[in-house]
Amino acid sequence: MKFVDEATIDVAAGDGGAGCVSFRREKFIPFGGPNGGDGGRGGSIWAVADRNLNTLIDYRYARRHEARNGEPGRGSDQFGAAGEDIVLRMPLGTIIKDAETDELITELLAPDEKVLICKGGDGGFGNLHFKSSTNRAPRQKTPGWPGERRKLKLELRVLADVGLLGMPNAGKSTLIAAISNARPKIADYPFTTLHPNLGVVRVGPEQSFVVADVPGLIEGAAEGAGLGHQFLRHLQRTHLLLHVVDLAPFDAGIDPVAQAKAIVAELKKYDQTLYDKPRWLVLNKLDMIPLEDRAARVKDFVKRYRWKGPVFEISALAREGLDPLLRAIFDHVQAHKHPAPPEADPRFDGVQSADGGVA
Known part of the structure; x- marks a missing residue:
């Protein structure tokens, strides 16, 4: 399936149905009365987070979503039927903004979270609604209220705990395939990864974290070179970045230090907040270096x-040095997800508070 992480759609809620003016006209009932019902409510549009979706491909081609109008009221005290709501299922991590004002409407971060994004119009009042002791034959009615209409911008940012950062062919795809259940495309040419890949890494029983691999960065990415700059947004929700460096490049004229500095510079140009995230250095492809030369x-x-x-020396292909790395990552992620409670101050042990409790 093609990966799509941006889409623009038009949504329109249904209009409310108009009220009805009607009077009873029955034989042997000399004094009738108003019996015009209210109009029905227009259909609303909801967004729901679906954990089984991982792309916005459905909204790349279906860009218009319009709910049905409410039915008008009728005589004999009959109210109009409400229009059916529309539910748009989107992947976890979707950000919904107003395309015209750039206002943030909501972020879908919890599974099955349901958010109203376009409210249907209320139905109009029939003349039955205006009946009173002083107005026994009302002829008033109101039209239905219009439903909301919006142009929305959808942006997907994958929910991952750890993000992989590095040059093309640094071994990021090999690493995520070695430590998780992800099966990205792996080949001996640059830009093999064309869209983000997510993998669940299981460290132990009920101990896991999610890692994201994005296309490699190159120098000038902040200005639009390469592919990685298009997907750096997917790293903004991570707790940790792993800077994967190819310590044994195929071309002897390539300096790994210069490449690593170029990546960090592009990261800083793109987003200072992303640059300030915790970042660990992962030196990869040590299996291609003679054992006696690795330390030097x-x-x-x-x-x-x-x-x-922190520095970690690994070989993703040979699966060397991965266990210490994974354990350290899990401990770091857990510490940020569930921070330890502050230690109690012994100076206040047993001191009663003003409400009679123990502080």
């Missing part, structure tokens, strides 16, 4: 890159 190669890279954060 890693030390030289870290020294020239001037990196002070």
